[in-house]
Amino acid sequence: FGSLLGLCLIIQILTGLFLAMHYTSDISTAFSSVTHICRDVNYGWLIRNMHANGASFFFICIYMHIARGLYYGSYLYKETWNIGVVLLLLVMMTAFVGYVLP
Numbered sequence: 001f002g003s004l005l006g007l008c009l010i011i012q013i014l015t016g017l018f019l020a021m022h023y024t025s026d027i028s029t030a031f032s033s034v035t036h037i038c039r040d041v042n043y044g045w046l047i048r049n050m051h052a053n054g055a056s057f058f059f060i061c062i063y064m065h066i067a068r069g070l071y072y073g074s075y076l077y078k079e080t081w082n083i084g085v086v087l088l089l090l091v092m093m094t095a096f097v098g099y100v101l102p
Contacts, residue, residue, distance in 0.1 A: 001065040008058040015051040016098075023101075030101075055095055062088065 022041055024033040037044040066088070068074075075081045 001061050001068060004061045005058065005065060008054055008061055012051065012054050012058060015047050015054065018047050019051055025101075055098065058091075059095070062091065 019037065022033065022037045022044065024030060034048075037048055039045075041047075066084070069081070069084070
């Protein structure tokens with residue numbers, strides 16, 4: 001599941017960069033920039049949906065990766081497990097920031 005996480009991360013970064021090129025974060029124009037992406041940008045609706053659904057798929061892969069680690073007893077390797085927990089918290093914080101955007 002680690003390679004799926006890498007693939008999901010690359011897709012999220014690429015679609016996020018593409019969306020950031022067309023998104024404006026001003027309060028008065030944020031929603032209109034999202035509608036511009038969905039209606040006027042070629043395949044903008046597809047990129048936006050890939051980015052939104054990719055975040056959910058990324059978390060599914062993370063939880064499957066954690067479940068596999070629990071099943072095989074990877075928590076016994078304290079340093080590696082603690083790094084994974086810190087990465088999970090960082091990903092959750094990053095996802096929250098992304099979910100706040102329109």
